[in-house]
Amino acid sequence: MLLHHRMSPQCEANGRSPAMMRLGAVLLLLVAWVTCAFAAEPVVRIAKHASHTRLAIEWPVPVDAKWQALPGELTLQASEAMPLSIMNRWSDLGGIVATASLSRDQRVLQIGLEPGFDARAMIVDDRVLAIDFTNGGARASPAPMPVAPPSSVGDLSMRLGEHPTFLRVVIEPVMPGQGRVSSDHGHVRISLPGRLPERDIARLARHPAFVADARAVGETLLVNLARAVDVRTMTIDGNKLVIDIPGSGDGDTATAVHRNVSSPQGQTQARGNAAGLVPKPRPAISGATGQGDTVRADAGHVAQVTGGRSDSAHEAAGHSGMAHGEADHAGADQGGDAGHGPAHPEAFAGDGGDRDHGHDAAAEASGSPMAPRRSPPPDLAQLDRSGLVRGLSQAVPRYSRLPVVAAPRERGFELRFLWPEDVPAAVFVRAGYLWVAFHATVDQVAADRETMQRYAGGFIRSIRQEPHDEATVFRFALSGRVAPRVVREGAAWHVLFASGGQMTEEPGLVRTGPEPGLLLEQAEGAVTLGDPVVGDRIGIAFYGNPGMAMARAVDLVNLSFIPAIQGAAWRMKSPDLQATVFERGVLLDRAEGLNLGNWQPGGLQSHVDGTGHAATMPDDPAHADLSEGVSGHATGAGRATGVHDDAAASHTGTGTHGGGADTGDGHRIDARENGTTTSHRDAAVDAELTFGPGNLLGLASVDVTMPSTYWQQKQTIMPGIGDDRADRRFMAHVALARLNLAYGFGREALSHVALARALLPAIDENARSGAEMALAALEAVGNIESGRLEEARKGLGDGVLAEALAGDDEVALWKTVLDIRDGRPVDRTIDEKALLSVLATYGAPMQIELGTDLVRSSLDRGRADPAFVLLDHLDRLPLAPENEASFRRLQATAFARDGDKERALSYLEQAAA
Known part of the structure; x- marks a missing residue:
């Protein structure tokens, strides 16, 4: 050829x-x-020596790496990708390596060791990362200090936490050797590997008791302190630079107190500081530390953590160099708690969720014996114990099998706990672990290990089941900063993981008793158990209604509430603390009553976390800077925040009404006597059961002007769930469904739709037909937001029900969106102007999401005019950074189809930027 x-x-x-x-x-x-x-492919070698076994990874180019060694665990991060072939070599290290996981970008390796083994890492000749495994007395040669990775580690962030004696500043990610801090008579110079956002720097000046001014010069942060004091620094978790700025030294309390007495809240704190509210160090209470069963992954993304930090606060306090009275269980959790304790390595063994520094001076005045306990303020709601009906003693339900399934979702995954019947739950984060607990027991947990390894890699390192006779308790070691959400679908509980997720806050569940005690209304059970990581005992209260949570950290003398996502959790400071189940909830008390000396008159004293990582939404006023509140209400650590006084006044006023008291920070303390109820309730709960075209969905009635309004509205609606009247309970669930839909939380909305549907037989028969249509419409929108288009079409797209819903412009808007997303032809008879009028009543994120669908549909149908009208409207709305690129590409598509190539190219360039 x-x-x-x-x-x-x-x-x-x-x-x-x-x-x-x-x-x-x-x-x-x-x-x-x-x-x-x-x-591109590094070489992996394994060599066994007399004293150790070495795993070496050699790159063809110089590499930087950092690592963190904990008992039984080693975490490494390299500047270059590691080879996937390393996951096939663990069989050569049998008996040494128990579990291992490699991140999706192949740069982070987590190794779990068998008991008795240690691991050390080092860089050799700039190209080799060597890991030496030793057993027993054999030890490898000392490893050199970790080599800091390149400075381009991503954007830096800063969190603040103000305390009576110091201000904590946490900057991350800053690796060992990167952040350099020098302090000279109140002038602090911080050299960083990147730039801090201007908004973070501006927040420093909002703490005048500690900081006079702050500014950035390139990658250097210059801070002038309010007093000529030296700062304390340390690095935790391998990537967090912690700086503690003292506010007052020994003998100089009056100076610091004088700086913060311009407001009533400041005067409260000043009195507390002057009285010596900072407690003396004391030993931590040790509890049972059952090891439980571990779901182990041989070579997947879920790695076992066999070790845990258990240093007590007493040991931390005993270290030299710590200021007197500052070491009481100082802690910073894996999630990056900026709020508690001095900067000292041993002090970070505790829980970042607890808030231990606000004890009553009468109870723990430094250097003085136990003083008589103060009685609660007179304006607290008094709850007569004789009026409580003890709950019937029933055995905790037991089931033969609990399937646990992992499934992918957008930007994350979800864990589904498939209970056969309704079971109350509690979910919270503590010391870098997610606790998921249920008030039921099972003989066997059937976990889908393969799917967990596939989807959980970037979120979970290990899964452990804690033994308990009356509960099923799981503890998940989190890989980083994760904000899970919890929804319930039928009897199944779903925990949703996503980067940058949001948690909601639900205060108002705490009530006082006469001796006094605390009543967790509507809680369905409680247990106590030991925390094997922190080394103390905790209590857990379970709730069956999704979204019911005591989500704020509240520190009292006998217990500290841990921020919860579902249910309630608390650290037991007093070993005789009891949790008793009554018909109305769970009562927390002691034989001699609780010491509520910290409880401010008319207000629940709560610590405001400045880190932004407690169980609240990012813009929750509880996380605003401590000297600046909402609607002019000053806030501060260790005093009543008053973050919801205005909203409370709009419904029930302030002060004491009908045997109840407003706590000053959105909590409503109510007394239910003789079958009457006075609760802080949203007006939507009292709305009449009249549904018809025009008000079936009602999403426009939800205030979405700012993210914080979500939890503000939710906390006023939630009390209606426990109302004595079925119609009010029904309307409370409808209002919560609307609220969640307006914010795009379709899964949460579906939970409330299901609970409302269960109440249909109990409401007025004349209103039942319209209520059924409203629930069908809400359910359909929830399914659309959740991506369940087939289920949504059953409610909006097909059958007689669709005809009954005709004539409602808001329903027509969602029917159009359903057709677009489902790839079906759009009804050409729809009134586009009416749809746009409804769309304009929604919040900006929802307008952009739905408007984008409508623009694409108009362009595909050749209707350029309505597409450009809507584009012009959407372009005036505030765009979230994650949505801007896709929106600019949509604009480019529209102008390209219209023949304006120049403007199309301009929008493409904006999208690329």
């Missing part, structure tokens, strides 16, 4: 045939591919 092939004149002139040219090109590509493949 080649002999008879006629070459082109060009090939003949060059003396080469086309076949030879093609062969040469193939060889060149093959050589280039082989070269790139070898250059």
Whole structure:
């Protein structure tokens, strides 16, 4: 064939045939591919020595790495990708490595060790990362200090936590050797590996008791302190630079107190500081530390954590160099608690969720014996214990099998706990672990290990089941900063994981008793158990209604509430603290009553976490800077925040009403006597059961002007769930469904729709038909937001029900969105102006989401005019950073189809930027 092939004149002139040219090109590509493949794939070697076993990873280029060694665990992060082949080599380290996981970008390796083994890492010759495994007395040579990775580690962030004696500043990510801090008579210079956002720097100046001013010069932060004091620094978790700024030294309390007495809240704190409210160090209460069963992954993304930190606060306090009275269970959790304790390595063994520094001076005045306990303020709601009906003693339900399934979701995954019947639950984060507990027991947990390994890699490192006779308790070691959400679908509980997720706050569940005690209204059970990580005992209260949570950290003398996502959890400071189940909830008390000396008159004293990582939404006023509140209400750590006084006044006023008291921070303390109820309730709960075209969905009635209004509205609606009247309970669930839909939380909305549907037989028969239509519409929108288009079409797209819903412009808008997303033809008879009028009543995020669908549909149908009208409207709305690129590309598509290539290119450039 080649002999008879006629070459082109060009090939003949060059003396080469086309076949030879093609062969040469193939060889060149093959050589280039082989070269790139070898250059990109590091080499993994394992060598066994007399004293240790070494795992070495060698790159063809210089590499930087950092690592963190904990008992039984080693975490490494390299500047270059590690080879996937390393996951096939763990069988060569049998008996040494128990579990291992590699991140999706192949740069973070987590290794769980078998009991008795240690691991050390080092960089050799700039290209080799060596890991030495030793057993027993054998030890490898001391490893050099970790080499800091390049400065381009991503954007830096700063969190603040104000305390009576110091201000904590946490900057991350800052690796060992990167952040340098120098302090000279109140002038602090902080050299960082990147730039801090201007908004973070501005927040420093809002703490005048500690900081006079702050500014950035390039990657250096310059801070002038309010007093000529030296700061304390440390690095925790391998990537957090912690700086503690003292506010007052020994003998100088009056100076610091004088700085913060301009407001009533400041005067409260000043009195507390002057009285010596900072407690003396004391030993931590040790509890049972059952190890439980571990779901182990041999080579997946879920790695076992076999060790845990258990240093007590007493040991931390005993270390030299710590200021007196500042070491009471100082802690910073894995989630990055900026709020508690001095900067000292041993002090970070505790829980970042607890708030231990606000004890009553009468109870723990430094250097003085136990003083008589103060009685609660007179304006607290008094709850007569004789009026409580003890709950019937019933055995905790037991089931033979609990399936636990993992499933992917957008930007994350979810865990589904498939209970056969309704079971109350509690979920909270403590010391870097997510606790998921249920008030039921099972003989067998059937976990889908394969799917967990596939989807949980970036969120969970290990899963452990804690033993308990009356509960099923799981403890998940989190890989980083994760904000799970909890929803219930039927009897199943779903825990949703997503980066940057949001948690909601539900205060108002705490009530006082006469001796006094605390009543967790509507709680359905409680247990106590030991925390094997922190080394103390905790209590857990379970709630069956999704979204019911005591989500604020509240520190009292006998217990500290841990921020919860579902249910309630608390640290037991007094070993005789009891949790008793009554018909109305769970009562927390002691034989001699609780010491509520910290409880401010008319207000629940709560610590305001400045870190932004407690169980609240990011813009929750409880996380605003401590000297600046909402609607002019000052806030501060260790005093009543008053973050919801205005909203409370709009419903029930302030002060004491009908045997109840407003706590000053959105909590409503109510007394239910003689079957009467006075609760802080949203007006939507009292709305009449009249549904029809025009008010079936009612999403426009939800205030979405700012993210914080979500939890503000929710906390006023939630009390209606426990109302004595079925119609009010029904309307409370409808209001919560509307609230969640307006904010895009379709799954949460569906939970409340299901609970409302269960109440249909109990409401007025004349209103039942309209209520059923409203629930069908709400359910359909929830399914649309959750991506369940087939289920949504059953409610909006097909059958007689769709005809009954005709004539409602808001329903028509969602029917159109359903058709667009489901790939079906859009009804050409729809009134586009009416749809746009409804769309304009929604919040900006929802307008952009639905408007984008409508624009694409108009462009596909050749209707350019309505598309450009809507684009112009959407362009005036505030765009979230994560939505801007896709919106600019949509604009580029519209102008390209219209023939305006120049503007289309301009929008594409904006999208790329």
